[in-house]
Amino acid sequence: MPAPIQSSDTGLDRFSKMLPADVTAAFISTKASLVSAFQTPEQQNYPVVISFFIILCLSPLYFRYVTKIANRWHRYFLVGTSAVFAISLANAQLASFLIDAIGALHIPTETVNPTVSAMSAILPILWTLLISQIALSALSDKAVDPGAPA
Amino acid sequence: MKKYVILASLLLSLCSEAWGECVSSPKPIEDARTVSLGTLLLSASGRYYVLDPCVRISRRQFGSRIKLGFMNNFEKADTVATFYSAKSKRALTLDQNTHISLVRTPGWFGYPTTSETEVQPVLETRGDPFRGTIEQWNSAHANGSSPKELRNIPGLIRPWHAFVDQGLSLASSADPQFWQINPADMTSKTIVTNYIIRFTPAPTNTFLDFDVYIQDGVKSVDLTIISQIEAFSGSRTFIIVP
Numbered sequence: 001m002p003a004p005i006q007s008s009d010t011g012l013d014r015f016s017k018m019l020p021a022d023v024t025a026a027f028i029s030t031k032a033s034l035v036s037a038f039q040t041p042e043q044q045n046y047p048v049v050i051s052f053f054i055i056l057c058l059s060p061l062y063f064r065y066v067t068k069i070a071n072r073w074h075r076y077f078l079v080g081t082s083a084v085f086a087i088s089l090a091n092a093q094l095a096s097f098l099i100d101a102i103g104a105l106h107i108p109t110e111t112v113n114p115t116v117s118a119m120s121a122i123l124p125i126l127w128t129l130l131i132s133q134i135a136l137s138a139l140s141d142k143a144v145d146p147g148a149p150a
Numbered sequence: 151m152k153k154y155v156i157l158a159s160l161l162l163s164l165c166s167e168a169w170g171e172c173v174s175s176p177k178p179i180e181d182a183r184t185v186s187l188g189t190l191l192l193s194a195s196g197r198y199y200v201l202d203p204c205v206r207i208s209r210r211q212f213g214s215r216i217k218l219g220f221m222n223n224f225e226k227a228d229t230v231a232t233f234y235s236a237k238s239k240r241a242l243t244l245d246q247n248t249h250i251s252l253v254r255t256p257g258w259f260g261y262p263t264t265s266e267t268e269v270q271p272v273l274e275t276r277g278d279p280f281r282g283t284i285e286q287w288n289s290a291h292a293n294g295s296s297p298k299e300l301r302n303i304p305g306l307i308r309p310w311h312a313f314v315d316q317g318l319s320l321a322s323s324a325d326p327q328f329w330q331i332n333p334a335d336m337t338s339k340t341i342v343t344n345y346i347i348r349f350t351p352a353p354t355n356t357f358l359d360f361d362v363y364i365q366d367g368v369k370s371v372d373l374t375i376i377s378q379i380e381a382f383s384g385s386r387t388f389i390i391v392p
Contacts, residue, residue, distance in 0.1 A: 040186050041179035042200055096177035096200075103202075109175040110208040110391055 019132070022067075023059050023082045024089075027052065031090055041092075045100070048093040052086050077135055084127045091120035172204035172389050176212075182221050183355045188381025193217040193357060204387040209364060218373070219347070219359030220382060227352040231257070231314040234377035235328060236345040236360060243367045245338040250280035250287055250331070252310045253345040253360060258322070260312035261298050272312055277343065277363075281305040284333050291329040297321050314348050320378075322346040328376050351379075364390045 034047045059082050063075045087094060095116040099109045176192050176199030185191065185200070192199040194212045207216065220234070252275055260272040280287060282305020290303040300323055301309035311323040323329070331342055349358045362371055371388040 035180070039184055040189075041181060041184060042177075042186070042189070044180075045177075092178040092180045092197075096179070099175050099177050103173045103175075106171075106173055108173045108206055108391075110206045110211070113175055113178060114208075114211055 019128070020059070020063075020078045020082045020085075023055060023062065023078070024085045027055050027082070027086050028089060030055065045093045045096040048090050049097040052090060052094075056083055056086070077132075081127060081132070084123045087116070088120040088124045091116050094120075172206060172387065174202040174205045176201055176205055176207065182357075183223060185221055185223070186381075187223060188220060188379065188384075190375070190384065190386060191219060191221060191357070193219070193359065201386055203385070204389070206389045206391050207364065208391050209366075210392060212364075214363060214365040216362050216364055216388075217357075217359045218362060219357050222349060222352055222354050222356045222358050224351040224353055227354075228350060230319070231348055231350045232320065232378055233314050233322060233346055233348045234358075234375055234379065234382045235322065235325070236347065236373060236375045237328070238343045238345070238362050238374075239335065239372040240341045240343070240362075240364075240368050241337075241370045242339045242341065243369060246341055248279040248281070249284065249336060249341055250282075251341060251343045252278045252280060253343060254310060254312065254322075255345075255347045255360065257348045258312035258314065258346070259316050259318075260309050261301050263301060263309055269313055269316055269318065272309070275308070275310060278307045278310065281307070284331050284336060288330050288333075291323070291326045294326045295323060297323055310344075310346075312346070325376060328374075362388075364388070 030051045031048050034051060035044055038044045038047055056079065059079050060075055063069045063078050069075050069078070095113050098112045098116065102109045102112060176194075178197055178199050179185065179191075182191060182193075182198035185198075190201055192201055192207075192212070194217065218236075254272070254275045256274040258272050258274075259269040261269055280303075282303060286304050290300055297309065297311035297313060300311045311321065313322075314320045329344065336342070343362070345360045347358055347360055362373070364371065368390050370390060372385070373388065374385045376383045
């Protein structure tokens with residue numbers, strides 16, 4: 001569970017607090033439940049993607065009121081990280097959903113599959129290894145909650 | 151605000167005009183074992199995709215040979231073999247010498263070209279060209295002939311129609327209407343490939359597939375499938391994009 005970043009935290013502590021393991025775990029279990037509830041893969045796309053958006057909308061409130069992260073930069077980053085992990089975990093459902101959604105606008109969708117596949121493969125690596133580190137350095141001072149309990 | 155709505159509507163209608171109705175792509179699925187029986191799948195790079203009635207297939211993404219087929223996920227194993235037939239009509243950009251080609255998966259039984267003896271296992275065929283005319287093909291298939299009578303159609307390299315088992319219970323020529331080719335649909339740039347795919351229904355989750363070549367020059371593919379298993383029958387259109 002991500003906790004508020006404190007000024008006394010080491011680099012590793014700060015980094016671990018940038019990864020929202022609890023929200024990711026919630027999405028993984030929701031997805032597993034939906035996949036077993038909707039047995040055919042064609043029916044799973046919409047429930048999984050809708051649950052992704054619901055969790056994404058709820059996560060700022062969760063970070064604010066449950067994990068008590070007062071710093072908004074930290075919260076924004078955690079929401080972004082949740083989204084990146086969710087795209088990677090449900091790339092098939094997301095691609096199918098986007099093909100339907102974009103197709104409904106009569107726009108060709110042949111670039112959706114390669115784009116989502118590339119994003120789901122590259123984004124988590126980039127995010128964890130590079131963007132988190134950059135964000136940590138850039139926002140380190142901003143993300144510290146001065147009033148957080150030690 | 152109003153002008154943005156008008157602009158968006160205009161753009162949408164332009165897109166609609168420009169791309170027509172065929173804008174969908176193959177949709178990836180996580181687990182092909184659980185698809186409904188009779189869902190036509192495309193397999194590429196270890197992943198399976200479901201297909202809308204009309205899809206755009208990117209050659210860059212899927213290559214010049216696409217694997218299509220059905221998952222053998224019947225509830226119970228059957229001891230009796232069956233088959234499904236497919237007919238793909240490919241429109242190309244250049245004139246073609248061959249207009250009909252023939253594909254047969256392994257496991258069939260057929261008569262040799264000349265011998266009158268019993269049926270025997272026959273080899274698979276991977277695109278034998280039919281060198282006769284469309285009229286010859288159609289007239290041979292006009293009156294429900296059996297594989298024995300169809301083995302010597304002028305233009306056939308080797309017998310193609312066959313039986314699913316040695317007991318001659320089910321022949322690939324069983325539906326003569328399906329094998330008819332409408333000459334009006336054919337141009338000098340069209341190739342029809344006929345497929346017969348033999349299988350034994352079972353919950354094995356094996357892929358009962360056939361290949362369709364979408365090499366450079368192929369613009370579109372119209373695919374029709376029939377089978378005694380009603381869920382397998384249907385048709386699809388593929389628009390091939392680079």
